[in-house]
Amino acid sequence: MRPDGDPEPDDYGLPRIDVVVPDDARELEREVVAYRREERQRRRRARTRRLLRPFTRFGVAVPIIAGALLVALLSGALMTAFGPRPVSRPSTSMITPHPTAPIGQIGGTLPDGEVTVVSGQRRRQRLQALRPGVLAVVPPSCACGKLVDELSTRTKESRVGFWLMFDRRGDSTSREASLKKLRTLQGAVHGGPVNLVEDDQGYMAGTYVKPGGKPAAVLVGPDGLVSDIVDDPQPGKELTEKVRKLQWPAVPATRNGS
DSSP states (O other), X not given: OOTTSOSSXXXXXXXXXXXXXXXXXXXXXXXXHHHHHHHHHHHHHHHHHHHXXXXXXXXXXXXXXXXXXXXXXXXHHHHHHHSOXXXXXXXXXXXXXXXXXXXXXXXXXXXXXXXXXXXXXXXXXXXXXXXXXXXXXXXXXXXXXXXXXXXXXXXXXXXXXXXXXXXXXXXXXOXXXXXXXXXXXXXXXXXXXXXXXXXXXXXXXXXXXXXXXOOEEEEEOTTSBEEEEEESOOSSHHHHHHHHGGGSOOOOOOOTTO
């Protein structure tokens, strides 16, 4: 019906709707309750969308990353709490030698003297501080490049030191010329590092080198005790095994030829 009371329908093109207006407003209570319920649901959905907006922007990547970080933190905490405790090994300077033989023999310490280490920064050092490792004494005229290369390789594999020095007893060569020969011998080595040593007093040669001018290799363990003395050492499996034992305190062996 038009507002002016004309019973003809409006010309707005709207569909005809039968509207029933109840006499008592309480009859609309169920519709009001349903409307309010729908409004609460709509507000909850809107609130949830606002909370999840930062996560939904990047899809499922953020929850996965957050879960991975949480697992990593928990794993680290559990490993720290229940994992094995690292056992610290005493440093070389902390190991006190307990000789079972006199100086210069297997089971004893190196001679109590000082030498000059010329590799790197030139410095004076006590012989007994050169450990663990191999101290090789060779004559200036020896053609022992293969032996030196073998010892440098094996000491590198066993993670011990290697010190090389000349037996200058009876040698008229000057110190500079002798050192030049040592450096030439060092330059031909490709297996591992070689520490050059000047033993002007002949502590090592006088103690360990037998008459005849052959090389000698003195093997010293972490405890500073001589584990073996090899006269005229030759590259091979036997020498390799002896050097490998220097990683741990070795049982004194019997000197070759004695």
